[in-house]
Amino acid sequence: MCSVTRDCLWQPAEQWVRKRSPGSFLHCRVGSGQATYHRFDSRDRQHLITYGVRMIAAKHQPETASGWLSGREIRKRGYFGGELSTLNLLAHTCCHEFAHLLQQSAGQRRRGSVHNRHFYTILDELHESGAAGATREALADQARKQALALPDTPFEPVDTRQHLDRWQVGDTVSFGAGLRELHGQIIRVNRKTCTVDGIGSSKGVRYRVPVQMLSPLTPPR
Ligand SMILES: [Zn+2]
Structure with a gap:
């Protein structure tokens, strides 16, 4: 390093x-x-x-x-x-x-x-x-x-069930796509993802977001 x-x-x-x-x-x-x-x-x-x-x-x-x-x-x-x-x-x-x-x-x-x-x-x-x-x-x-183990295999996903329980239709969320932070509103909770309609600058775009990438959107102050 x-x-x-x-x-x-x-x-x-x-x-x-x-x-x-x-x-x-x-x-x-x-x-x-x-x-x-x-x-x-x-x-x-x-x-x-x-x-x-x-x-x-x-x-x-x-x-x-x-x-x-x-x-x-x-x-x-x-x-x-x-x-x-x-x-x-x-x-x-x-x-x-x-x-x-x-x-x-x-x-x-x-x-x-x-x-x-x-x-x-x-x-x-x-x-x-x-x-x-x-x-x-x-x-x-x-x-x-140097024959050192440096794994690039992704870690097992954290328990998605537990994550899903946090979300309901109508919640506003933020999530990363590429390097940008996007905002949206949950319209459907799926098995491992949430379907999110973009709001703000991503209005009109629909996303399927892995549940572990979602964070609650705190209203701007
Ligand atoms: Zn630092």
Whole structure:
């Protein structure tokens, strides 16, 4: 993950980052716990990304993988087809931490507002530009070369029954399609999906959405 972050994410962005923050550099390391984060030290201009070894272990088991923000982002924002696997989770984790580096360089990281609008614009761009895909490929490649198991098989879907019980006809929901977040109203609850009529910008379009991708739509404030 460290070398892939440097090769696939840092290298293409290095010039852009240095223009905003001359002399800055990236150091990636593996931490012994769960903690996974980006930190910038303004004195020595070092971006530090730490990947916690226990975070990596947790993302190998469906039961412990789903609770992480990276999993929710993949599902909710449709990254890597919205599919949760160890490979997708770890590749996305590289992108997530690197998005913090870009966010910090752009001056958009604020105390108390870390996962803000700017952050997600950057993260979406990393996925749309193909950088995330390249990261995923490189990780799979490295694992193969080192004979490390890095499964790309999707985790067993969580119990859909339990999810379906949450929804009724008429509920308004949000869900990811590609990289966009769409809004709609449930018109039918199926066996594993809900049929949703788009509202707002997707008015006039009908979707069949896997139930685990649905979230309640909170009315705009
Ligand atoms: Zn974060």
